[in-house]
Amino acid sequence: MARILGIGIATLDIINSVEGYPAEDSEVRATHQRICRGGNATNTLVVLSQLGHRCAWAGVLADEPNARPILDDLARYSIDIQACRHLPHGRMPTSYILLNQRTGSRSIVHYRDLPEYRFADFCNIGLSGIDWLHFEGRNIDDTCRMLRHAHSHAPGITRSIEIEKPRPGIEQLFCHADLLLLSCHYAQSMGFTQPHELLQHVRRQAPQADLICAWGDTGAYGLTRTGDSLHSPAYPPPLLIDTLGAGDTFNAGIIHARLSGQHWAEALRFGCGIAGKKCGIMGLDRVASPFSNNPSPP
Numbered sequence: 242m243a244r245i246l247g248i249g250i251a252t253l254d255i256i257n258s259v260e261g262y263p264a265e266d267s268e269v270r271a272t273h274q275r276i277c278r279g280g281n282a283t284n285t286l287v288v289l290s291q292l293g294h295r296c297a298w299a300g301v302l303a304d305e306p307n308a309r310p311i312l313d314d315l316a317r318y319s320i321d322i323q324a325c326r327h328l329p330h331g332r333m334p335t336s337y338i339l340l341n342q343r344t345g346s347r348s349i350v351h352y353r354d355l356p357e358y359r360f361a362d363f364c365n366i367g368l369s370g371i372d373w374l375h376f377e378g379r380n381i382d383d384t385c386r387m388l389r390h391a392h393s394h395a396p397g398i399t400r401s402i403e404i405e406k407p408r409p410g411i412e413q414l415f416c417h418a419d420l421l422l423l424s425c426h427y428a429q430s431m432g433f434t435q436p437h438e439l440l441q442h443v444r445r446q447a448p449q450a451d452l453i454c455a456w457g458d459t460g461a462y463g464l465t466r467t468g469d470s471l472h473s474p475a476y477p478p479p480l481l482i483d484t485l486g487a488g489d490t491f492n493a494g495i496i497h498a499r500l501s502g503q504h505w506a507e508a509l510r511f512g513c514g515i516a517g518k519k520c521g522i523m524g525l526d527r528v529a530s531p532f533s534n535n536p537s538p539p
Contacts, residue, residue, distance in 0.1 A: 243500045244370055245289055246324065248299045248358060248387065249282025249377030249403075251315070252334040252351070253307045256485070262341045262348065272342065277524065278314040279336055281403060282377050284489035284525060285496070288515070290318040291529035292497045297321035299366060301355050303331040326362045331355045338485065345481035345520060360386040368395040373496060376402045381410045388417035399499075403492055407431060415447035420499075422492050423454040436462040437470070451505065455491050455516070461509050473509035478521025486525055491516035493529075 257271040286296040298315065302308050302325050311333060315322060334353035341347070357380035368374075374391055376384055384402075391398060401420040404411060407430040415421060421443060428439040436454045443452055444464055452464045463471035494515040498508035519528045 242293055242295055243372040244295045244297070245286065245373045245375060245496065245500075246297045246299060246366070246371050247282040247286045247375045248363070248384070249280060249379065250300055250334055250353075250358075251278060251280040251283040251298065251302075251311050252336045253277075253311060254279035254336045254338055254485075256338040256340055256347075258340045258342055261343050262339065262346075275524075276310060278311045279486070280334070281405065281489050282375065283311075283315065283320065284486045285375060285403075285493045286320050287314075287318045287525050288490050288493035288529055289497060290320060291525075291527075292493065294497070294500070295319075295321075297324055299324035299363065300358050301326045301328060303333050303355055304329050305332055307333040307335065324362070324366045326358060328355070340483060340485065345484045347483075347485045357383065359383055360390070363387045364390060368398060371395065371398055373500065374398050374400045375492070375496065376400070376414075378402050378404045378406070378411050378414055379408060381408060381413055385413055385417065388414065392417065401492075401496060405488070412446055415443060415450065418447060418450045420451050420453065420495075421447060422495065423452065424488060425454065425456045428454060428456075437464075440464040440470075453495055453509070453512075455488060455512075461491070461513050463505055463509055465505055469505065471505055471509050473506070473513045476514045476517035478517055480521060482521050483523045484520050487516045487519050490519040490525065490528060 254277050256275050258273040259269050259271055263269040283298055286298055290296045298320050332354045337350040339348045360383040399419045402414050402418045403422045404427050405424045407427055433439040436456045440452050451466050455461045458475050460474040491512045494512035495508050498511040
């Protein structure tokens with residue numbers, strides 16, 4: 242069992258399931274609605290907790306009613322929140338999500354009225370005993386300082402960074418990572434049409450890091466720091482139900498497999514396997530149950 246600290250955001254997700262994506266200026270009836278906790282870092286921690294790790298979250302919490310379901314869900318999965326910054330004002334970030342039942346895809350409108358987690362907050366965390374630090378690639382300047390601080394004060398801790406969106410200056414983070422988890426969305430927004438093109442481009446900026454890129458239904462690709470190229474096919478479920486959180490689940494699978502001593506090829510297969518399992522169920526509950534002691538694809 243490893244101790245993992247995730248730095249990022251938690252959101253309140255309001256998810257409306259619809260039979261098909263609505264046209265502009267139209268009205269459709271939702272077939273189902275659920276309200277739950279979301280956010281990339283906390284999603285990844287929830288999956289890692291199910292896989293048997295001790296997880297903690299460093300983020301910002303507002304003292305307002307929408308924080309309650311977020312806190313309740315984190316408590317359900319024993320996610321430690323002592324490193325969080327608590328504010329007496331503001332609103333928790335909220336994602337309004339349309340889930341297309343025909344395809345399993347989702348469209349998101351995100352609203353936030355809350356500051357980012359600060360470097361000053363991170364400095365108050367005791368890093369002793371932590372095995373892995375996982376960062377969302379956001380709040381670039383402060384996150385750079387957090388990464389440098391961690392490397393200086395606890396150089397033995399593995400540092401992974403999720404690169405999901407093309408935020409201004411996000412490439413500044415690359416040189417501070419042991420593992421970069423890159424998204425297909427980031428690659429395409431940067432003009433890359435093939436995963437190997439992206440990995441070779443990022444390799445020049447981060448020669449010290451292992452690189453992983455999930456690429457939808459073609460699976461996932463990797464380039465290790467020693468130059469080994471990797472690929473795992475996707476493992477789609479019999480019926481596509483819900484893709485929300487699949488990328489976060491994939492990231493958790495990679496982290497778990499590496500902490501379990503698996504080689505990179507095995508870690509890639511495990512990440513794709515557990516992400517495929519997640520796409521066949523609603524939400525993240527029990528997503529890890531068949532995988533906990535067997536890092537292999539289904």
